[in-house]
Amino acid sequence: MEVCKEITDKVLKSAMKLSIIKSVFLFVILLSGCAGSKSAIMQRSIWEDTSAILNSTGGEAQNLSVQQIKEVLIDNNSKLTTLRAKAKITLTAPESKGPVTCTGLIVYETPNHLRVIGSKLATTLFDMSTDGNTFWIYVPSEKKVYTGSSNALHKVNSSGMGISPNDMAGLFNLKNILGGESTVLEIWPYYWIIYAIDTNEGKINLKGKLLINRSNTDTFRCETFNPDGSVRLQAVFTDYSDFDSCRLPQRIDVRWPTYNTAMGITLSDIIVNSQLDSKIFTFTIPNGVEVVHMGN
Numbered sequence: 001m002e003v004c005k006e007i008t009d010k011v012l013k014s015a016m017k018l019s020i021i022k023s024v025f026l027f028v029i030l031l032s033g034c035a036g037s038k039s040a041i042m043q044r045s046i047w048e049d050t051s052a053i054l055n056s057t058g059g060e061a062q063n064l065s066v067q068q069i070k071e072v073l074i075d076n077n078s079k080l081t082t083l084r085a086k087a088k089i090t091l092t093a094p095e096s097k098g099p100v101t102c103t104g105l106i107v108y109e110t111p112n113h114l115r116v117i118g119s120k121l122a123t124t125l126f127d128m129s130t131d132g133n134t135f136w137i138y139v140p141s142e143k144k145v146y147t148g149s150s151n152a153l154h155k156v157n158s159s160g161m162g163i164s165p166n167d168m169a170g171l172f173n174l175k176n177i178l179g180g181e182s183t184v185l186e187i188w189p190y191y192w193i194i195y196a197i198d199t200n201e202g203k204i205n206l207k208g209k210l211l212i213n214r215s216n217t218d219t220f221r222c223e224t225f226n227p228d229g230s231v232r233l234q235a236v237f238t239d240y241s242d243f244d245s246c247r248l249p250q251r252i253d254v255r256w257p258t259y260n261t262a263m264g265i266t267l268s269d270i271i272v273n274s275q276l277d278s279k280i281f282t283f284t285i286p287n288g289v290e291v292v293h294m295g296n
Contacts, residue, residue, distance in 0.1 A: 059215025066185035069192060070178055072217045073210070077175040080246045083108040084271045089118050090264040095160030100125070106267065111176070112150070112169040113281045129283040130165035136283040137163075145285050148294030153232065155259055156294070162259025167224070167233050171252055174219055177208035190214055205229070216240075218247070231257050243272045 064072070084107050091100045102125050104118040112132035118125045127138040130150045137146045137156050146156045150165040170176055177196050186193040196208040206229065211221035222235045233256055237249035248270065255262035285291060 059213075061190060061214040062217070064192075064217075066183055066194065069185070069194060069212060069217065070183065073178065073212070073219065074175045076217075076247055077173055079273075080172060080248070081110050081273050082276050083172060083248075084274065084276070085267040086269045087116075088266040088268075089116075090262075091118075091161060092262040093160040093162070094260050106265070107276065107280055108169065108172050109276055109281065111173055112166055114165060114169040115280055116168070127283075128165065129281055130169065131281055132166065132169070135165040136285070138283075138286065138289070143288065144290045144292050146292045146294055152294070153256060153258060154294045160259060160261070162256045162261040163263075164233070164256065167256070168254070170224075171222075171235055171254065172248075174210065174222060177210065177222070177224065181207055188214075191220070218249075243270050246272045248272070 084105075087104050087106045089102050089104055091102075092098075100120075102118040102120040104116065107115040112130065114128070114130050116126075116128045118127075124138075124140050126140075129136050132150055134147060135150045138144075139146070139156075146154070148154055150169075153162055153164045153167075155162050178194070181196040182199055184195040184197060186195070191214055192212045194210045194212065195206060196210075198205045198207045205227060206225050208225065209223040210219050212219050218237070218240050220237055222233070222237070223231055224233045226232045233254060235252060235254040237252055239250040240247055241250055248267075250267045250270070252265045252267075253262070254265070
């Protein structure tokens with residue numbers, strides 16, 4: 001009897017161990033399955049995938065020629081002469097400790113006058129002004145004013161922030177990418193891609209690329225390129241609305257891969273085509289600051 005009892009106890013213990021092992025094994029499988037499901041449904045970065053933008057617009061795809069698309073884009077952009085708006089701005093750069101969020105003001109006048117002021121807790125973080133040729137960026141915390149060519153890409157402060165003022169102004173004037181350039185159209189079910197090709201001096205260089213929603217002709221993504229073919233700028237435009245016959249995005253995300261710098265801009269209280277005081281784009285250098293001349 002004792003032998004039988006001993007055998008029975010061993011069998012029961014083995015069965016319990018096997019049951020525990022199976023339970024743990026099933027638990028691990030469930031965990032891995034959940035993790036896999038989570039990975040599958042995680043939203044990809046807007047820089048990798050802009051399909052969510054198209055999914056939210058709906059509408060029937062139009063059939064337009066490349067010339068018709070260009071005419072629509074140029075006409076829409078030509079309607080905007082000035083813009084003034086409040087802005088929520090998020091800046092990200094490699095040497096910063098994390099995203100810097102501030103509120104401020106954006107003032108634009110065609111073709112490339114721009115003033116951007118960013119503040120936090122009633123303190124000015126930066127004040128940028130450009131007339132299309134020369135830019136000034138005042139950073140009070142550094143007691144410095146950076147100045148240089150508006151068209152060049154600059155690293156402007158100790159955070160590693162890289163920016164081109166004319167690139168920023170161009171976000172409100174995309175027709176400049178198409179003007180005077182040869183274009184190639186690529187057709188997809190829900191959007192068009194227009195490639196702007198520069199053929200000067202016998203060379204063929206890709207100047208820019210626009211992704212355009214076929215249902216409403218809104219440009220939802222833009223890329224520009226350096227002469228060597230590398231990406232200079234990437235921008236994503238969302239939350240379009242109409243403002244006095246001007247159709248504008250209320251959200252712009254832009255980044256400059258060269259310096260791994262990104263900027264998110266959410267516009268509100270937008271006023272278009274109002275009379276602006278020209279002095280708003282005239283920068284006055286504050287007393288007691290160092291002026292840093294940037295290379296072109």
